[in-house]
Amino acid sequence: MAGGDVTRLAVLIDADNASFAVVKELLDEVAKYGTATVKRAYGDWTTQHLVGWKSVLHKYAIQPMQQFA
Template sequence: MSKRQNKQQRLAVLIDAENVSHTLVPAILLRAACYGTLDVKRAFGDWSRADMRNFRSVLNPNAIEAVHLVSYARGKNAADITLCLNAMDLVHTGQFDGVCLVSSDCDLTPLAFRIRREGVRVYGIGGRQTPHSFAMACSRFIYTDSIVVA
């Protein structure tokens, strides 16, 4: 077995917190850990919004870094754009073997294509409503309903 095959994958988990239920976070992280070491865990959202209170409650217990986004306009995808920028910054460090994109948003499809072109695996995690294009753009896609919530 080569050194590469023997090595534990280093992963970055990037969560679109405005698109995923906080109740799934612990189970999602456990599932992602099946693919490697979770060296970076970040959740993206406007943390000042009242409807994000429940999600905020899972950040510290799961050692997730909150990336705060100010909503300059209603209905815009600031979280998606910032998540994409963070993903590419992390990929370009050369320190990661894979990126877990936690979202059901097809806006991340081009990101999945781009990360894979860099030779980095993409693990997508999202709901059944996830557009087929995003699921297929990932190296592997895991539906949240297949993850057991403890």
């Protein structure tokens, strides 16, 4: 990348259908192509189905976005 330009990427996750267990590997792969400047996970956070995501959201600074079922 010429002149120190950095490719900025957005990572948008469908948390209702993705496993929180692979987030580290996902972000490692994204980092090969640029910097993830926007990281959001969409899901219905009012359900117990996504309870495992809480620590991952904090650890990787992913913004939870409410999407009602």
